[in-house]
Amino acid sequence: MPGSTPNFGIAYPCVGDTFDPGLFSDWATSIENALVSVQEQALVARNRPRAAAFGTTSVAVNVSSPLNINTTTLFSHTEALVFANNIQVQRSGVYMVSAQIVAQTGATTVTNTQGNVTANTLIIQRDMSQSGPPTNFVDINVSGLVVAPAGTVISANMLWTGSGGPVNFDTTLSVAFICEA
Amino acid sequence: MASVGTHGLFCIEPENYAAFALYMQCLAEQIDATLTAQQADIDAFLNRPTMIVTSAINKTWTFPNSSRTDIFDTVLFNNSAALTFTSGVNGAINIGSPISTPNPITYPTGLWMVGGTTRMATAGASNPNGLRTLQITVTDDTIPPSGQQVAQYRDQTTAFGVLDSQTVKGPVILRGSSGVRVTGVTSSTDLLATGNVTVQAGALMWVTYVGPDELVEVA
Numbered sequence: 001m002p003g004s005t006p007n008f009g010i011a012y013p014c015v016g017d018t019f020d021p022g023l024f025s026d027w028a029t030s031i032e033n034a035l036v037s038v039q040e041q042a043l044v045a046r047n048r049p050r051a052a053a054f055g056t057t058s059v060a061v062n063v064s065s066p067l068n069i070n071t072t073t074l075f076s077h078t079e080a081l082v083f084a085n086n087i088q089v090q091r092s093g094v095y096m097v098s099a100q101i102v103a104q105t106g107a108t109t110v111t112n113t114q115g116n117v118t119a120n121t122l123i124i125q126r127d128m129s130q131s132g133p134p135t136n137f138v139d140i141n142v143s144g145l146v147v148a149p150a151g152t153v154i155s156a157n158m159l160w161t162g163s164g165g166p167v168n169f170d171t172t173l174s175v176a177f178i179c180e181a
Numbered sequence: 182m183a184s185v186g187t188h189g190l191f192c193i194e195p196e197n198y199a200a201f202a203l204y205m206q207c208l209a210e211q212i213d214a215t216l217t218a219q220q221a222d223i224d225a226f227l228n229r230p231t232m233i234v235t236s237a238i239n240k241t242w243t244f245p246n247s248s249r250t251d252i253f254d255t256v257l258f259n260n261s262a263a264l265t266f267t268s269g270v271n272g273a274i275n276i277g278s279p280i281s282t283p284n285p286i287t288y289p290t291g292l293w294m295v296g297g298t299t300r301m302a303t304a305g306a307s308n309p310n311g312l313r314t315l316q317i318t319v320t321d322d323t324i325p326p327s328g329q330q331v332a333q334y335r336d337q338t339t340a341f342g343v344l345d346s347q348t349v350k351g352p353v354i355l356r357g358s359s360g361v362r363v364t365g366v367t368s369s370t371d372l373l374a375t376g377n378v379t380v381q382a383g384a385l386m387w388v389t390y391v392g393p394d395e396l397v398e399v400a
Binding site: 003004005006007008010011012013014017019027030031034035037038041042044045094096111112114116122123124125126127128129130131141142143144145147178179180181 | 220229258
């Protein structure tokens with residue numbers, strides 16, 4: 001009865017087996033299957049989910065607002081899908097998420113600029129208060145690692161306090177696969 | 182038998198024909214071992230050592246104190262035996278076993294990324310020119326005579342508001358084998374006698390291995 005290797009089950013003849021074309025066919029086929037299996041895993045490993053997109057959002061004072069990224073998709077992936085105001089990852093993993101949020105104009109007064117990236121319930125936030133208060137916003141760049149099961153929605157949000165507005169904010173949101181989770 | 186390629190495979194020659202079955206078995210086993218090694222490389226590529234720690238509860242300091250070194254208390258994610266976490270005062274993510282550990286677990290050398298994020302709430306009185314700081318420090322305890330800081334990154338905000346958040350990240354090259362600590366310290370300046378600062382639960386600190394920093398030659 002033919003034997004087989006421990007990990008990939010590659011068949012080979014043993015004592016008592018008859019040498020015929022089928023034996024060679026089984027041997028070649030099982031080697032082919034093993035090579036295909038590893039090749040597919042290598043393809044998955046090289047093809048890591050990642051996406052980035054840009055958009056503009058009008059944000060009123062004191063209103064926490066999801067930020068649009070529907071102007072330009074910089075790059076996307078079949079397992080990191082870009083929507084109007086979020087990116088959804090389809091492969092479970094740890095991801096590096098990042099958002100750059102920049103106001104196009106100032107406001108009557110700006111006392112706090114708060115931008116964050118959320119991944120389900122996890123929040124990574126950067127905010128800055130200003131005395132004066134001034135009329136200009138600070139630019140926000142916030143990033144970090146998140147554990148994201150398949151289906152996780154990743155989005156950016158802005159909340160500013162002060163007076164005046166609304167103000168348009170330009171946002172670039174990006175996600176990049178780090179490792180399996 | 183004649184060697185073929187660079188993976189230890191071989192082909193038979195006329196004097197080997199009587200052992201054809203044995204050749205098939207040996208070749209199958211050699212292919213199996215080679216593919217298993219490649220699969221392990223793929224798995225390592227997909228599972229680069231990564232740890233994320235967080236804080237389960239708020240942590241506060243009150244004047245005259247100005248910092249805390251025990252913010253992080255819970256492991257949120259870890260995929261490597263080379264990464265451990267020590268909580269408490271001067272708590273740290275350990276890359277490789279801590280110094281002086283017998284039979285230490287080593288870490289992969291090369292480029293790592295470290296980072297963190299915190300939210301701090303100020304209560305009571307605070308000078309509006311005060312700063313709120315998150316500082317991530319990487320220390321290699323194996324560098325003589327008593328360890329050496331190899332990287333430090335910080336983010337600062339001004340304390341004009343009640344709530345301010347900090348986020349920081351940066352790269353570090355590690356070329357030792359074990360004994361590296363990554364610590365996160367939060368601090369404040371200009372806190373007045375009736376004031377306090379609270380680092381809200383949900384703070385994060387993380388490390389992740391990017392890859393070797395030296396050219397890998399494939400023969």
